[in-house]
Amino acid sequence: MRGYEFLEKMGLIDPKYIEAADKPPVRSVNIRLKLGAVAACIAILIAVFFNLPRQEIPQLDPTQPTGTHTNNHGGAGGGGYSAYDISQITNANPWYDTAELVSLPIYDNPLSSNGAGEAWGADIAELKAFALDVAERLGLESPTMEYRNYRGDPVPEDSTGPTMVIIEADGVQIKVDQIMSARIDFEPAISLPQEYNPSYNMSYDEALAIAEYLKFEHSELLCMDDPQISIEGHYNFFGEPNYQVYFYNGSDNLTEEITNYNFRFIKFWCSDEGLSTVIIEQIDLSHKVADCPVISVSEAQNLLLDGQYATNCGDAFPGKEYIRKVELVYRNSVFDDYFIPCYRFYVEIPNIELTEQSDQNIKIYSTYYVPAIEGDYIEQLP
Amino acid sequence: MDDSRIVDLYLQRDESALSHTADKYxxxxxxxSYRIVADYPTAEECENDTYIQAWNSIPPHEPRNYLYAFLARIIRHISLNFCRHRDRLKRSAHIVELSAEMEACIPAPNDYECSVDDIVLKDAINSFLSRLDAEKRNIFIRRYWYLDSIEEICKRFALSESKVKVLLFRCRNKLRQQLIKEGYTL
Structure with a gap:
């Protein structure tokens, strides 16, 4: 055996050691003191920085995933969607291209990554309050509550370790994690009346029919003044539909409605057995940074053509003639420092090679993100 | 989204598992991958292959508590394989350097097939690691599993370059001594 082969054999190392080596090392006291001094300097700089008349917002890191919320994620393996036609990639985004938006808010993300890819920094008391609120909406009686660390191990409430709150009762589990996302699992799944056909592969019409039913049947869980249905999905590589039901709260104010759509939505996840999971997103928007002027779609398109975009689809932008659709969304990956509005361009990828098992008529649409705020507000363009 | 939920999506054959995985990791x-193949398009290719392999491996695997380690192991293997098959090894000075360091751990390096099967070798390596203190173990793994450069390790652990090099040198010697003592022929 040679060194190269032995290097390969290092792949046999136990995953527990691999995980441990990926966590930030515990620093010595001296280093902590040094870091503390650096942090103090940074704090002063930030204080000065935000007293400036115009704030510069650190911008997208193009090496990071696009991660624009969990709506309508694609089936092309990251940043992409598959469908026979662009019209089959659906959602009910309240933004429209003739909307006269002057500015949009930018929010500071109060969470940070702990270095092991986990969000960190939420107030456990807020998680608990949110979990109890969801339990109340469901009318759970005598639920049990426990706290777990990010590995899923139970820990005491008053320790430093809890990162999630779990409530259980009557075959229902509510799990609230660091990003203020409450996942409700029903075991067994809640069956729906016979006329509905819940499944992982619902058509758009089947999902819409179920949405109308859920809107009425689960109004207390929705807890929205004006619930808007958003059927989100596309087709998979095999030509099967894949649509699910989302709701967000409508508003007369477009900015507020856009915010609700991107950060305050509820997903109803159906399996063949019925309603199996509900996810309620309540991302912390309490740290608004500024209202920033919004650029037009054509300005954003020029930036796209100039190569100033972020994507994680792996395909270089193929050209203007392949743009099929554009919408405004908030980039809200939990690992971003700021939640920033972006234009999301859906671009048909030409000459794609599909596997033999795929439906050869399926088209692949990749998504490219361009900041929707003026360049002056951006420290570093992607 | 936490790893357990992403794994749930794989188990339910929901393709959004792939985009969540890409978002997070x-x-x-x-x-x-780039550290191994030293080429961005190839690293992206390896990344995509990793997602496909993860899709095909979950189920039966359910790496709820070690999803990143699971994915990283796949992409490490794919990337090293790429180097082997495309003869790119010569193009990556970093890998050549790491291979030379690893060779120093082997009691009697030769060109013959490995005479120790993976299960035995796995036990030997993990047994060696279990005897190291946490910091040394982590540094060793950062160097030879994550393939970090010496500079990156210095920065990560706030140690001087000479200290890291000496520490790795001693670890390699210890591993070699252990393999000799336990009678392994590599």
Whole structure:
């Protein structure tokens, strides 16, 4: 055996050691003191920085995933969607291209990554309050509550370790994690009346029919003044539909409605057995940074053509003639420092090679993100 | 989204598992691959292959508590394989350097097939690691599993370059001594 082969054999190392080596090392006291001094300097700089008349917002890191919320994620393996036609990639985004938006808010993300890819920094008391609120909406009686660390191990409430709150009762589990996302699992799944056909592969019409039913049947869980249905999905590589039901709260104010759509939505996840999971997103928007002027779609398109975009689809932008659709969304990956509005361009990828098992008529649409705020507000363009 | 939920999506054959995985770990996986293949398009190719292999491996695997380690192991293997098959090894000075360091651990390096099967070798390596203190173990793994440069390790652990080099040198010697003592022929 040679060194190269032995290097390969290092792949046999136990995953527990691999995980441990990926966590930030515990620093010595001296280093902590040094870091503390650096942090103090940074704090002063930030204080000065935000007293400036115009704030510069650190911008997208193009090496990071696009991660624009969990709506309508694609089936092309990251940043992409598959469908026979662009019209089959659906959602009910309240933004429209003739909307006269002057500015949009930018929010500071109060969470940070702990270095092991986990969000960190939420107030456990807020998680608990949110979990109890969801339990109340469901009318759970005598639920049990426990706290777990990010590995899923139970820990005491008053320790430093809890990162999630779990409530259980009557075959229902509510799990609230660091990003203020409450996942409700029903075991067994809640069956729906016979006329509905819940499944992982619902058509758009089947999902819409179920949405109308859920809107009425689960109004207390929705807890929205004006619930808007958003059927989100596309087709998979095999030509099967894949649509699910989302709701967000409508508003007369477009900015507020856009915010609700991107950060305050509820997903109803159906399996063949019925309603199996509900996810309620309540991302912390309490740290608004500024209202920033919004650029037009054509300005954003020029930036796209100039190569100033972020994507994680792996395909270089193929050209203007392949743009099929554009919408405004908030980039809200939990690992971003700021939640920033972006234009999301859906671009048909030409000459794609599909596997033999795929439906050869399926088209692949990749998504490219361009900041929707003026360049002056951006420290570093992607 | 936490790992357990992402794994749930794989188990339910929901393709959004792939985009969630890419969102959460894509950048880190690409970085790991790039260290090996030294070429961005190839690293992206390896990343995509990793997602496909993860899709095909979950189920039966359910890496709820070690999803990143699971994915990283796949992309490491794919990337090293790429180097082997495309003869790119010569193009990556970093890998050549790491291979030379690893060779120093082998009691009697030769060109013959490995005479120790993976299960035995796995036990030997993990037994060696279990005897190291946490910091040494982590540094060793950062160097030879994550393939970090010496500079990156210095920065990560706030140690001087000479200290890291000496520490790795001693670890390699210890591993070699252990393999000799336990009678392994590699």
């Amino acid at each position: 894509g950048s880190r996986l690409r970085t790991l």
